[in-house]
Amino acid sequence: MGEDVKGAGEVSRVPALPEGNRHKCQVTALPNLPLANPSNLTAAAQTLTGLLLYCRPGFEKECAAEIQARLQALSIEGYAKARPGSGFVVFTPYDPASLPRLYQKLRFGELIFARQLVFVQPQLTELPAADRITPLLAAARVQARQYSEILLETADTNEAKELSVFVRKFTAPFERAVRQAGLTGQPSAPRLHLFFIDSATVYVGLSRPGNSSSWPMGIPRLKLPRSAPSRSTLKLDEAFLVFLGNNPRNLSPGMSAVDLGAAPGGWTWQLVKRSIRVTAVDNGPVDRELLDSGIVEHVRADGFRYRPPKPVDWLVCDMVEQPARIAALVARWIADGHCRHSIFNLKLPMKKRHQEVERCREIIARYLDDTEVPFRLAFKQLYHDREEVTGYLSREAG
Ligand code: SAM
Numbered sequence: 001m002g003e004d005v006k007g008a009g010e011v012s013r014v015p016a017l018p019e020g021n022r023h024k025c026q027v028t029a030l031p032n033l034p035l036a037n038p039s040n041l042t043a044a045a046q047t048l049t050g051l052l053l054y055c056r057p058g059f060e061k062e063c064a065a066e067i068q069a070r071l072q073a074l075s076i077e078g079y080a081k082a083r084p085g086s087g088f089v090v091f092t093p094y095d096p097a098s099l100p101r102l103y104q105k106l107r108f109g110e111l112i113f114a115r116q117l118v119f120v121q122p123q124l125t126e127l128p129a130a131d132r133i134t135p136l137l138a139a140a141r142v143q144a145r146q147y148s149e150i151l152l153e154t155a156d157t158n159e160a161k162e163l164s165v166f167v168r169k170f171t172a173p174f175e176r177a178v179r180q181a182g183l184t185g186q187p188s189a190p191r192l193h194l195f196f197i198d199s200a201t202v203y204v205g206l207s208r209p210g211n212s213s214s215w216p217m218g219i220p221r222l223k224l225p226r227s228a229p230s231r232s233t234l235k236l237d238e239a240f241l242v243f244l245g246n247n248p249r250n251l252s253p254g255m256s257a258v259d260l261g262a263a264p265g266g267w268t269w270q271l272v273k274r275s276i277r278v279t280a281v282d283n284g285p286v287d288r289e290l291l292d293s294g295i296v297e298h299v300r301a302d303g304f305r306y307r308p309p310k311p312v313d314w315l316v317c318d319m320v321e322q323p324a325r326i327a328a329l330v331a332r333w334i335a336d337g338h339c340r341h342s343i344f345n346l347k348l349p350m351k352k353r354h355q356e357v358e359r360c361r362e363i364i365a366r367y368l369d370d371t372e373v374p375f376r377l378a379f380k381q382l383y384h385d386r387e388e389v390t391g392y393l394s395r396e397a398g
Contacts, residue, residue, distance in 0.1 A: 115218030120205030261319030
């Protein structure tokens with residue numbers, strides 16, 4: 001049994017994938033469907049029948065509700081199958097002819113709960129242990145002429161840890177076979193994904209560089225710096241990468257920032273590392289080494305009341321509070337010109353987590369629209385986020 005998400009937050013049970021969507025080691029082409037931009041995809045890429053979205057285990061309902069809502073906005077109906085705790089969701093449009101449009105229109109960056117977005121063929125099952133390579137290679141061949149990268153992956157679950165040992169061993173021989181088949185080498189080509197459910201069951205698909213995560217399994221491997229005062233530091237490190245990319249212009253030495261809910265200082269540490277001056281606001285103690293850096297001022301105050309004496313470049317906020325209160329606060333900071341950019345964390349202990357994030361989006365958008373402030377707003381559940389998501393809000397040039 002899978003779960004079908006009818007609209008944002010509305011989940012009901014539906015039967016699992018129809019029999020026709022379970023292929024036993026064979027790759028069958030669907031009727032002739034035009035691909036809008038078939039650059040590098042073969043005509044047989046019409047074997048792609050659905051979307052595979054990786055997510056944090058426990059957030060399948062949110063991921064499914066979100067993809068359903070996004071696609072409804074593109075007038076694409078279908079059903080999402082999501083087993084709780086599995087760490088992935090499969091969305092199958094009722095009309096497979098809509099896949100090429102999805103390939104063009106669906107923006108990975110707009111999805112909050114998906115760590116990765118892969119266009120997949122029907123699941124391959126019962127791969128023979130004696131030769132898994134031949135059917136997998138055949139499946140790879142029918143969807144594209146060339147690939148830029150080959151990724152053999154599993155879900156990010158404890159169950160899949162054992163499986164990942166097998167997958168690691170299988171990677172080298174499979175990559176060799178793909179190279180020998182002449183399927184690699186073009187940097188702008190799609191990435192080939194093999195997503196293992198078990199050693200005999202695999203989703204074969206592709207992702208589009210620039211419209212997907214470039215990290216294997218959608219997970220950035222960031223190292224916890226020894227001198228950082230908390231693990232939370234990785235959240236801000238990842239947030240900068242996700243929202244600003246590798247060489248952000250709006251994050252440079254000499255800038256100024258306010259960190260609301262700063263203690264013990266993991267987020268402040270990331271700013272100091274980039275030579276940004278920080279006012280760390282928290283009634284709790286802030287790491288001594290950070291205070292000794294000479295560019296951190298600790299202010300013991302209520303983060304909801306504090307305002308900087310003059311505008312700063314950045315507001316970062318990791319206070320544990322109701323999401324709607326945080327959303328209203330960052331919107332006011334941007335609207336009143338106290339900062340130009342903001343990264344903030346929304347804690348989601350409630351049941352309707354997707355709905356709650358959408359409510360926060362609405363609060364921010366309404367406030368800034370009413371005050372006629374142009375803005376850019378994005379949310380992502382980062383790998384280092386737990387029961388939470390991270391937001392990015394900036395004031396754009398008018
Ligand atoms: N980002 C921090 C780090 O990386 O070390 C961790 C922050 S911790 C999750 C939340 C912090 O928010 C706590 O230190 C708490 O004291 C602070 N906090 C909660 N409500 C606050 C408020 N109204 N004003 C200021 N700080 C607040």
